[in-house]
Amino acid sequence: MPAMPDYLRISNAIMDDVRSGKLKPGDKLPSIAQLRVRYRVGASTIQQVYIRLEALEVVDRYQGKGVxxxxxxxxxxxP
Structure with missing residues (x-):
């Protein structure tokens, strides 16, 4: 069985943090640079994470302000 792609693994982890209450509505996510270091992936992977989370309406992105x-x-x- 192939491993889960990094962008799915990371976006699922962020969604789990929201579900558990670790991240709350209005909380700002870390920058791309911070998440790159935390998950040891490239910037394009984190961009994919943000695109997926935005498409799923988990986050809102505001240019110059954050996610x-x-x-x-x-x-x-x-349920």
Missing amino acids: FVTDPSTWLRK
């Missing part, structure tokens, strides 16, 4: 967690009730599926 912020949205309200999970807008994207979490109810």
